[in-house]
Amino acid sequence: MQTKKYIPLAVNGGIGYGAKLKPKQLAVLGQYLEEESEIELTTLQQLIVQIPEEELDEVKRRFDEVGLSYYKVGKFVKNIRTCNFCKGEEEEGMPVAKELNRRIAGQEVPFTLRPAYTGCPIGCGEPLINDIGIMKDQDTYELYIGGLSKGRDARPGKLVRANLEPEELYDLVDRILDIYRENGKKREKFYRFVDRFGFEKIIEELEAV
Structure with missing residues (x-):
């Protein structure tokens, strides 16, 4: 008997204010989860579910339908x-x-990378203690990198640039991810990459373009 293969997916209700799901979304999720399935709720506002490989395309189509x-x-x-x-x-x-999120989520990098966004300096989205953090300040945006939320080495990220317009923000984040991909070691966490490669060197490369 052939063993069924499962593909993990990280699922949420989309980018919005907090982690919210609608009843119809939960109902669709339930259709494709086996009775004894376990669902992991992560700190990234995601549910990790195991989907049978042969049903993957159909599941994605149904997920799209309910948002x-x-x-x-x-x-x-x-x-x-x-x-x-x-x-x-x-x-x-x-x-x-x-x-x-549309531009960067799902991009392959040396190790799992966690971005965060907050709409004001209060910082409820915790951008300063994530790998990449964006903070809106009045009508422009600030970009931080290298934050760490836990452990003895916990620290806030460093400011890359302030007063950014949206297109400038998108471009900088894209280039930072490129630098990480090109220079990061296999399974090197982003904050460790920033320490090893050097924050100042990252800034130099960004300014050289």
Whole structure:
């Protein structure tokens, strides 16, 4: 008897204010999970589910229909973590967070990379203690890298640049990911890469373009 193969997917309700799911989304999830399946809830506002490989295309189609977002599991850029509440989509720059997520989530990198976004300097989305952090300040954006949230080495990220317009932000993040891919060692966590390669050297490469 052939053993059924399962593919892990990281699933959430899309980029928005906090981790929210609708009843119809939960119902669709339930259709494709076996009775004894375990669902992992991560700190990145994701559910990790195991999908039978032969059903994968159908599952993705159904997820699309009900607005569920799904991502690869492993050494990829994760979906952007966002604030749990804000004052309004346009005011807090959520369209920028959604566009940045569309551009970078799922990109392959040397090791799992966690980006975070917050719509104001209060920082509910914890951008300063994630690998890549974006903070909206009035009408522009600040970009931080190299934050770490846990352990003895916990520290805030360093400011790469402030007063960024959306297109400048997208371009800088793309180039930082390129630098990490080109120079990072296999399974080298991003904060360790920043320490080894050097924050100043990253800035030099960004400014050289």
